[in-house]
Amino acid sequence: MKLLNAITLLSTATVALAEGLDTREAHEASLDARAATICGAGYKFNMAEPLPQGTDPKQRLATLYTYNGKEKGCAFLDNNVGKAQYMSVSVCDLYGKHCTKDAGTFGQYAGPIYIKNTACAPLVAKMGQTSKKLYIDYKTEYAWACE
Numbered sequence: 001m002k003l004l005n006a007i008t009l010l011s012t013a014t015v016a017l018a019e020g021l022d023t024r025e026a027h028e029a030s031l032d033a034r035a036a037t038i039c040g041a042g043y044k045f046n047m048a049e050p051l052p053q054g055t056d057p058k059q060r061l062a063t064l065y066t067y068n069g070k071e072k073g074c075a076f077l078d079n080n081v082g083k084a085q086y087m088s089v090s091v092c093d094l095y096g097k098h099c100t101k102d103a104g105t106f107g108q109y110a111g112p113i114y115i116k117n118t119a120c121a122p123l124v125a126k127m128g129q130t131s132k133k134l135y136i137d138y139k140t141e142y143a144w145a146c147e
Contacts, residue, residue: 034065039074039112043067047143051077051125051136062136064089064125066143073118073144076102076111077125083107086134088126091115091143096122103131118144 032045046068050060063078077089087110090101100113103126115121123143128134 038076038109039067039069039114043069043074046073049125049138049140049143051127051138053138062087062125062127064123064138064143066123068118068144072114072116073121074112074114075123075143076109076113077127078109079106079127081127086126086128086130088131089113089124091121091123093117094120094122120146 032043036043044067046066047064048066049064050057051062051064052060055061060080062080065076065078067074073091075089075091077087079085079087084105084107086104087106088101088103089110090099090103091113092099093115094117098116100115102110102113104110110125120141121144122139122141125136125138126134127136
């Protein structure tokens, strides 16, 4: 399934470029296409955070993506290392009552995970050789709007 998602993403980006879109529009089309293949139809790009923070995006180890749509938020952690790693992505509502998580050893991405109330929802992304040997341990309350 994940291989099919990657193929769909690449073909959508190629079509966007072939249709004469500028680079920015093609990139946005690619990100929305990725949401459709990973989160499901109807999701729009919200944010991408290169991880670990402060790293040149060309040298990132992972990218945390968030999307909006269907009255829910969607998030996944993309593996940029090129080999299977322990990965975890989790989110809870502001009050910590409704949580969802995806964790394990993944070659492409952890997630998608969904949250109905995205306002100030704490989003956590982890990546490493194992769950005890992490090189990414990231938390944000600003993955979606925090009003």
